[in-house]
Amino acid sequence: TSRQPDYRPQYHFSAERHWINDPNGLVWIDGLYHLFYQCNPFGTRWGNMSWGHAVSRDLVTWQEQPIALPQRELAERTEAIFSGCCVLDKDNVSGLGEAGQQPLLAFYTSHYSTAPKPMGRQAQSLAYSLDAGDSWQFYGGVPLIHLHQDNAQGYDADEFRDPKVFYHAASGYWIMVLVLAKDRKVIFYRSRNLLDWEAVSTFSDPGNNPGDLWEVPDLVEMRVGNSDDTRWVLLLSINTEGAHRQAGSTQHYFVGDFDGREFHFNAADNPPVRDGAHPGYNRLDWGRDYYAAVSFHNEPGSEPLVIAWMNNWQYANDIPHQGFRGQMTLARRLHLRQQDGQYRPVSEPVRPRLQNETERALVPDHALGHREAMQVRLPATTQRLSLNTCGFSDGELELYLHFGEDILAVHLDARRGIARLDRSGLTGSHLPAQFAACDSAHELNLADASLVIYLDRSSVEVFGREGLWSITQQIFPSAPLGAVSVRHTQSTPLQVQLSALQTG
Numbered sequence: 478t479s480r481q482p483d484y485r486p487q488y489h490f491s492a493e494r495h496w497i498n499d500p501n502g503l504v505w506i507d508g509l510y511h512l513f514y515q516c517n518p519f520g521t522r523w524g525n526m527s528w529g530h531a532v533s534r535d536l537v538t539w540q541e542q543p544i545a546l547p548q549r550e551l552a553e554r555t556e557a558i559f560s561g562c563c564v565l566d567k568d569n570v571s572g573l574g575e576a577g578q579q580p581l582l583a584f585y586t587s588h589y590s591t592a593p594k595p596m597g598r599q600a601q602s603l604a605y606s607l608d609a610g611d612s613w614q615f616y617g618g619v620p621l622i623h624l625h626q627d628n629a630q631g632y633d634a635d636e637f638r639d640p641k642v643f644y645h646a647a648s649g650y651w652i653m654v655l656v657l658a659k660d661r662k663v664i665f666y667r668s669r670n671l672l673d674w675e676a677v678s679t680f681s682d683p684g685n686n687p688g689d690l691w692e693v694p695d696l697v698e699m700r701v702g703n704s705d706d707t708r709w710v711l712l713l714s715i716n717t718e719g720a721h722r723q724a725g726s727t728q729h730y731f732v733g734d735f736d737g738r739e740f741h742f743n744a745a746d747n748p749p750v751r752d753g754a755h756p757g758y759n760r761l762d763w764g765r766d767y768y769a770a771v772s773f774h775n776e777p778g779s780e781p782l783v784i785a786w787m788n789n790w791q792y793a794n795d796i797p798h799q800g801f802r803g804q805m806t807l808a809r810r811l812h813l814r815q816q817d818g819q820y821r822p823v824s825e826p827v828r829p830r831l832q833n834e835t836e837r838a839l840v841p842d843h844a845l846g847h848r849e850a851m852q853v854r855l856p857a858t859t860q861r862l863s864l865n866t867c868g869f870s871d872g873e874l875e876l877y878l879h880f881g882e883d884i885l886a887v888h889l890d891a892r893r894g895i896a897r898l899d900r901s902g903l904t905g906s907h908l909p910a911q912f913a914a915c916d917s918a919h920e921l922n923l924a925d926a927s928l929v930i931y932l933d934r935s936s937v938e939v940f941g942r943e944g945l946w947s948i949t950q951q952i953f954p955s956a957p958l959g960a961v962s963v964r965h966t967q968s969t970p971l972q973v974q975l976s977a978l979q980t981g
C-alpha cells in the first residue's frame with residue numbers, strides 16, 4: 478500500500494544513476510576535491526568496472542563528471558579498471574607533463590578477463606591527465622607492476638590490487654601500498670619517478686584468518702592529539718567469508734611506524750582487540766557499512782581526510798535501489814588520541830552545511846527519571862541529532878528513531894561499555910537477507926555519553942565521545958522520520974539535552 482520513501486541521499490555522495498563502490502583517486506587540486514569511484518556505467522549491480530568522477534568545493538555538494546577511465550577492450554581480453562589512487566606530480570618527476578605542467582597520475586588495478594601469461598589477472602597500471610582530471614590517457618601498452626604467475630614467493634598473482642601512492646618526505650621516495658588479497662599481505666613498493674617501482678617489504682596477517690580477503694590499503698601519518706608527535710597508521714579493509722564471520726566487509730587499522738621501506742606494527746601501541754572485532758584486528762568504524770576508506774592526496778589539511786564506501790559486499794548488490802545503488806560516507810578527519818599508553822583513532826566528520834539550516838533545542842535540559850518515556854516530534858529534514866547526558870554511570874540508555882512503525886535503536890550500556898546501533902526494527906520491503914543487523918562498538922567509557930548522529934534519507938552515522946568510536950549503517954525505512962524518544966534504566970534521574978539540526 479505505502480509508497481517507498483525517497484532514498485536519495487541529501488548530503489552524502491551518490492551517483493545520479495547506476496552502481497558505485499569504492500572511492501578511488503581522492504585528490505585535492507586548487508580548491509577542488511576530486512572523487513573518483515568504482516562504477517558500472519551500465520547497470521545497478523557490480524560489473525563493467527570503470528572510474529566515475531565527481532568534484533566538489535565543500536565535500537557535500539558534488540558535480541558528477543563524465544566517466545574518467547572506462548573499462549576497455551584490448552586485443553585479446555577485457556580490462557576492467559579496479560580501485561586505485563591519484564597523485565598530483567607537482568615536480569613532473571614522471572616527465573609525463575610538458576615544461577610547467579603538473580600531470581595528474583591515476584594508478585589503478587587492471588583486472589583482465591583472462592591472464593596475459595606469464596602474469597596474473599591483476600596488475601598495476603597508469604593513466605594520466607594533463608588538464609587536472611578532465612581528460613585521460615592510458616599510459617604505455619603494459620602495466621607498470623605485475624607478478625609472474627610462478628613467482629618465487631608463491632603469491633596469488635590473480636589477487637594483487639588496490640595501489641595507494643604517497644610521498645614519503647623523510648626518505649625522498651614515492652611509496653605504493655598494495656594488497657595481495659588472498660595471501661593477506663600488504664606489499665610496499667617505492668619509486669623516485671613514479672614509473673619505475675621496486676618492491677621493498679611486506680606486512681602479513683598477524684593472526685591466521687584464511688578465507689579473508691585483504692583489500693584497499695592506505696598508510697597515513699596521524700597526529701597524536703595536538704602535539705607534533707605522529708604515528709603511521711595502516712588502514713585496511715577486510716572482506717570476510719565463512720560462516721563464523723558475521724560482519725562481511727569491515728574497516729580496520731594498525732598503529733605502527735614506517736621507515737620508508739617497512740611498516741613496523743607495534744602491538745603495544747594498539748588497543749587490545751575486544752569482542753565484536755574481527756579476530757586480531759581493531760575496527761576504525763564498527764558499523765556494517767563502512768569499507769574501503771582511503772585518504773585524499775595533496776589535501777592542505779594537516780590531518781588525513783578519508784572517505785569510505787557506505788556498503789557491505791554481503792548484500793551490496795541487493796539493497797533497494799531507485800536507479801542508483803550505493804553511496805559514500807561523510808568525509809572524516811583522522812587523528813590519534815593517546816589513552817592508557819595506546820593510540821586510538823578519532824574520526825571527525827566534516828560537517829555538511831546545508832541551506833536554511835537551523836539548530837533547535839528539542840529538550841534544553843531535562844532530568845529524565847528512571848524508565849520515564851520521553852518522545853519528541855522530528856521533521857523528516859533532520860540532518861543531525863545531538864544527545865548530551867550528565868552522570869550516566871549505570872544501566873542502559875536507549876534512543877529510538879521512529880520512522881512510522883519502523884524503529885532504529887541506539888543502545889548504550891554504561892557498565893559493559895558497549896554501544897549498539899540496531900536497524901533490525903526497520904521493516905522496509907525488499908531488504909536483502911543479512912541486512913537486519915545490530916552492530917556494537919566495544920570497550921568504551923560511556924560515562925560522558927554524548928552522541929552525534931548524522932541522519933540522511935538512507936543512512937546513519939553515529940559518533941560517540943567526539944569520534945573515538947563510530948558506527949555507520951545504511952537504513953531503508955518504510956516511512957519518513959517522525960520522532961525520537963529516549964529512556965534509560967539508570968536508578969537515578971539522568972540530565973538529558975537533545976538538539977537537532979534541521980533544514981527548511
Ligand code: FRU
Pocket residue numbers: 498499515526559560561586638639692693769
Ligand atoms: C573493494 C574491491 C577492491 C577492488 C574493487 C573492485 O571493495 O573489491 O579490492 O579493486 O572493489 O570493484
